[in-house]
Every structure is written in structure tokens, then in C-alpha cells.
Amino acid sequence: MTPDNTPHHTGFDARLADIILPRLAAMGFELVRVRMLGRERPTVQIMADRADGALITVEDCETISHQIGAVLDVEDIVPGAWTLEVSSAGIDRPLTRARDWNRFSGHAAKVEMSVPTLDGRRRFSGVVLGATEGQARLRLEDGSEVIFPLIDIKTARLVLTDALIEATAKSAAPDLH
Template identity: 65%
Template sequence: MAAELPRHEGLEARIAEIVAPTLEHMGYELVRVQISGKDRPTVQIMADRADGRPFRVEDCEAISHVLGAVLDVADPFSGEWTLEVSSAGIDRPLTRAKDWERFAGHVATVELAVPVEGRRRFKGIVLGADAETARLRLEDGTEARLPRSNIRKAKLVLTDELIAATAADAKRN
């Protein structure tokens, strides 16, 4: 069974569908596709290692080489474009339910496309997610249940606890 793809729209969704199977075959998982620029677009691919080991520069090089060829064949752009490959980093975006589960207990910020109860921005402790809903414990102790389809962007907040947890994961792997 294929891994859950992060939510994308338009051309970013098309590119995600093109590159995800190749990444999976190479032992990686797609975290995010982002396109910036109009005259000469930059395609940013953010990936994780599927085995949970730390992401290295060599991983970026391998992915860039292979996905550059895959995208050349698929030809999603009419003119020139640039490919950038990176790791998700410590203060990474939360794009898949598994990211929300993996980083439960850490602080995150969320921006919604459409306000919920009059709010568009939330900050709190990640409680987890399923296919439909992400959950945060807010500073006032209440739980926010946010429709994942409405999340414009969500990312971890860089804290001492997150740095320590990331360092501990790196030592284990």
C-alpha cells in the first residue's frame, strides 16, 4: 500500500503524484511540493527517509538527480525551471497524519484557509491526527479539532524539547 501523500492542489498535486512513486521506490517519503516563481519556476521537494534515519546531503543529491530526470520526462512546465530538494528539517511542516502522530507532544502553529470559530491561526501542543482531523491542545487547555482539508500550513515550532527529541532520534538511528 502506498504511503499517504501530503495534500496539494493544482500543479503541486500533479508533481506530487509524479514524484511520490519514485521517491518511495528510492526509500524516501514525500513531505511537501511547493512551486514558487512564474517566469522560471522553482520546484521545491521536501522529503524524509522512509527508514527514519537522519536525512543527509547525499540524500538530497540522489533525489535531485533522479527526480530531475523524472520531471524532465513528465515535462510539467513549458519553459525552464529549477529543482530544489531538501529535508523537512527540525521545525518541519506537518503535512501527513503520520507527521501529526510522530510529533505529538510538541508545539506547532497552524494556519487555516477558512476560519474556524472566527480563528484562522492556532498554536498549541500536537495531539495527533487522523485522515480528516488534526488536534491541538491550546494554551487555555481546550482541544482544537481542525479539518485537515482546511489547513493551509502547519509546522512545528523550534523549542528546546524538539531539538532534544530530534537529537535523541538521530542517536538511535
């Protein structure tokens, strides 16, 4: 698995990702994001993509849920009772990997940093310009460009626009040639 395909996780989410990533890859899927939410009865949320680029189906999510649920039970990494949610990343997906930043170059996104930038800002909106060598680029509304270390991004998410819907519909359409 190349760094381009690997989302950055920290803390407990990183431990979950270490367990989940190789198993998803063996099943033909890629991890977009994993999170554990809640304390009393925590929920493990997994967002995945198909490695072949096709749209993920409900059946794919069921397969992932059964396989990864069994692995998490055996590993016993989540204490007590817990719930597993598996989903596709959706149209207004999070940008967690350099690959996502490159795939959705030209589309609008919102970014929140885990640490403030040099000018003290944490939140940015603009157009995705891609990513290289662990750094993502965004063109802001004023035309300036900002570069973020991928590991310092708390959240980055595509903004639902007509252009994004159109691009997603084109990529989902079957090839008739």
C-alpha cells in the same frame, strides 16, 4: 501508500506530487511537501524524509534531485526553464501528514487554516495531540482542544523549542545496543 503517509496538495502542486510520490517511494523516500514557486523561472521545492526513519543526508538529496529532475524533464510538466530544490524537512518541519502529527505529538506547533473555523479563526498555536481519520488535534494555550480536517490546513509547522531539539537529537543518535 497509505493516506497516513500522503501529504495533501492542491492545484499544480498536486499534479507534481502525483508524479513524484511513487518515484520517491521506489527510492526509499517519502514526500513531505512539494511546491512550485515563482513564475519567470519557477522553482520546484521538494521536502523529503527517508522511509526507514533515518536522517536524510546531502547525498540523499542529490540522489532525489538527479532522479526526480530527470523524471520532471521527461514529463515536461513545468514549462520553460525551472530550478529544482530538494531538502530535508528540518527540525521545525511542516506537518503535512497524519503521520507527522502523530510522530510529533506533545510538541508546539503553529497552524494556519485555508478556510476559517466556525469561530472565524484561521491561525492557531498550541501543542500537537496527534491525528486520526483525516483530522488533526491541537491543544491551545487556554487548555481547549481544536480539531482540524487535514485537507483544510493551509500550513502547519513545528515551533523550534528546546524539547523539540532534544527529541530530534535522541531520534538521530545511533542505537548502541
